[in-house]
Amino acid sequence: MRNWSEPKKNKAHIELIPMIDVMMFLLVFFVLISLNVIPALGLKTQLPSASSAQQLKPQKKAIITLGSGEQLxxxxxxxAIDALVNTLKQQQQENQTTTIIVNSDKDVAVERLVTVMDTLRQGGFFSISIATRKQ
Structure with missing residues (x-):
């Protein structure tokens, strides 16, 4: 009697190892983002400290960052500082005040900070705050 061997049928199954690799990659990526190991957009600044620093309430705000050198x-x-007021006025909606937060590096000269704040006030923006971190 002859025995005809039938081919084995493979059962479909899900491979766990590639799925675990992908999940570990995502976990590492999000941990690095949350720890600021991967730099975010914008200038890196070190805020000055103030003992009276307080949290701001949610509102329409614009953040101006002054970096070392002439970066703005x-x-x-x-x-550029010349286009600052026009850009802010284009972003501003009618009958809504825009709170401006100046995020200045502690190495920026006070004269430059005052120049930017003076330009904003001449442009009609009076709600200006300086960002600090709590001591």
């Missing part, structure tokens, strides 16, 4: 950014986008 509005909400993470490089900008």
């Amino acid at each position: 950014q509005l909400d993470g986008q490089p900008l």
